[in-house]
Amino acid sequence: MKYFFLLGALIVSVCSFAQVDTTQLKSLYDRCLDFSEDKIDSIHYYAEYISKEANQLNFNKGNVLSLRLKGIYEDLSNNYEKAIEYYLQSLQAARLIKAPEYEMAALSDLAIAYFAIREPGKAKEFYLQCARMSEADGKIPSLINTYNNLAVIYTQLKQYDSSRLLLNKAVQLGKNLDRQGKVSLSSTYNNLGNLYFKEKKYDEALPYFWHNLMRHSNDGDYSGLWVARLNLADIYIEKHHFDSATKYAQSALELAQRLESKSKEADSYSILAKLYEYQNKYNKAYQYIKKWYSLDTAILHSDTYKSIAALQERFHASEREAENKLLQEKIEKETVRTRELSLVAGALAIIGILIAIGFVMKRNAHRRLQETNNLIVQQNEKLSELNYEKNSLISIVSHDLNTPFATIQIWGQVLQNDADRLTAEQQKAMARIVQAGLYGERLIRQILDVEREDIGNHKMKLEKFDLRAFAEEMVDNFKPMADKKHIRLHAEATGKKVFILSDRYLVGRICENLLSNAIKYTTQGKKVWMSIHDDQDHISIKVRDEGVGIEKEELPYLFSKYSKISSRPTDGETSNGLGLSIVKRIVEEINGRISCESEIGVGSVFTVMLKK
Incomplete structure (x- = not known):
């Protein structure tokens, strides 16, 4: 599927040009390539404008630029048949004027379009042509882009070793340039994550998707941010972390709707259907499947394949015709007429076959579904x-x-x-x-x-109690445990009483787990604090220690079931990886949130926020 990333929409008023020259037309074309999906009408307008002005200036590249922009407009409108027609014309025009850079662009556009209509084999043919030209040209950004796209095709075809080889080549080529901000390897890292995902190596894929989420959150690339959120939702579904999966799937759908992208919206519905199916919530899954199907079939259906196949055949026929023009003066008129009749007959036969194949494909697809x-x-x-x-x-x-x-x-x-x-x-x-x-x-x-x-067989019992006094009681209970390790245990709270309406037993279990962990992971002679803070609409409980700390890379997995971190208790105490997952479940049961901040060698702070 082809995504055009938002690099900054810049609308140029062409009417303000006092006198247009070829440099301005080329600059206008380059700016159009950076337009986001909500500016597709502008792309079509400037495509026509470039064509008109180029004819007046006798600018031979103008036709190539205009045709490509028209193809991009149709592509963004999900009209793949028309997009491929324009891309083929752009390829033909680029070859006619011997412009390899635009020929490579047209080959890449065609490959992306064929990949979008689920024909990876055809996309691979165009990308291989593009790769040979890129390697001969030797420009690193072009090579990185080609290796990336070809790797996606190999992944789709389950040729994982070939995909990994190309992606590693792209990383080696662009590592230094990425640090300098001259190229971006975010697509490469995304593709590496997808490769590991396809191989079901979810823990190895996760860091790549997190890297891109952070990157696109900072640089304002909303299309890239949508891809990162959707990938994270998919991987958390497979890991059965359904809370995280729901968060990223819903945010991906909201972003797709904000971008007004039907293809992104369809993919978001598909991932939500998968999420609820994995949770055995079949009614919700069915509703999202219907939404996905209505969008996906509107974007692409079997008749489109038939039209595109016929269009491809016409393009090849036109190329053969151009090559045969050099021989036309040496053959007799009757031979030419016979050959043309043969081509027409062959084309009619092919069209008939394609119509029959399309009908059979549609029927078989329905049966398989x-x-x-x-x-x-x-x-x-x-x-x-x-x-x-x-x-x-x-x-x-x-x-x-x-x-x-x-x-x-x-x-x-x-x-x-x-x-x-x-x-x-x-x-x-x-x-x-x-x-x-x-x-x-x-x-x-x-x-x-x-x-x-549920949380055992405990029946929720709400009562109003003073959390400040409760914290002091908790600290007193754990002082014998702390004294064994010569750890100074403190309770911090404001002088006034801090009342909360909640389940005293469940709040106690939360505090017990956090205090026990803090003492376990703190070396002898250090300090542990438990503090209560009364904010406007919530109360927070903080447990801070001067312990060994937790690696930043391990923080996302801290509250998962049976998670094991590299940090170890300081006096050989036992740890089974269950406590924090139970704490998270209890916190959510009483409508709260828990988070952790930590630094190796400095200590950790666990914060529980409860509504008043």
Whole structure:
């Protein structure tokens, strides 16, 4: 699919030119290439203007420029049949005046258009021609662009090794120029992310999509920002991070509608349908599928393929005719007439065949779509059954495991009560047994919390309580744990009472987890703070430490299930990767938000924001 990125819309009033020359026409053409999709009417206007002025100035490149702009106008209007017709004419005109730079542009335009209508094989033919010309020309920006586009085709054709080779070439060529701001490698990084996505290597793809999101957020490239958001939504769907997927899918749809791009809007509906299908919300998925289908079929349908194929045949016929003009003086008129009749007959036969093929393709496509829909329904039913069985198994196993761990704790405490008969080494071993029993029981509870769709069997109980006093109580409870590591634990709050209406038990679980983690990851002799802040419409709870810190690259995964980070507790304490995912779920359950800021060697700050 072809996207024209917004580099800054600049409308030039051509009527203000006192006297137009060829340099001004070329400058106007270059500016038109930077227009965004909402300026397509201007592109068509200036295409006609360039054609008219070029004829008066006898500017031989004017026809090439005008034809290409007309093709871009039709392309942005999703009229691919007309766009390809203009691109073919532009290619022919460029070859006639021997202008290789415009010939490469026309080849690239044709390849992108064929890729948009789901014909990657045809797109590959044009890109290979373009690549040979770019390599002969030796201009690095042109080479990077060609390698990028050809890599997309290879990815579409599942030739992943060829795609990776070309993308790595593009990175090596443009790395220094990208740092200098002379070229942009954002498309290359996006394509590398898509390549890893196709190979189902989602964790390797994610950094590339995040890189482009940050880049386009800063440079105001809204088309690029839309691509980054859609890619992030898709990858979070595959990773089953549905909250993040929903956020980026919805924002991609809003941006597509703002850009007034039907193709982007159609793709946004498609990703939303996939999101809700993965969550077994089939009614919503069906609604988005209908929206996608109504847009996608309006943009492209089987009749378009038929017309474009006939158009391509006419172009090749015109090229052959141009080559044969040199021989026309050496053959007799009757031979020419016979050859023309043969060409007409052949063209009619081809058109008839294409019409028949188009009809069969349309019928087969409808049948395959029906079969696919039936298969999806069956697979979703099976997945639902498997998910139910998995949850049941987890509940049974966890319940059964609770008994032996409880038994270990009971007998361990019995033996500890009679500790006078045990040696110091035996007492130490017994303490470890009891501690292991407690840890096992707590781990089972956490696994159940993570896997269940609700927060255990806890029934929400709202009450109004003083959060300042609550924080002081929490800090007092954790002082023995902090004293073991000589950590100074502080509670910070304003002098006045800070009341909140919430579930005291769930708020307590949040604070317990955050304080426990802060102490675990802080070295001996350092400090940990818990503070309460009363803002206008919300109250924030902050837990700050002087601990080991967290790598910036690991922050996006911090609240995921079973996530493991490179940072480790300072005194060998245990960490199973479940606590923060449970905290996030509890925070969302009471309509709040949680975030983290961290720096290696300095410490971390966890902030929970709760509505009043």
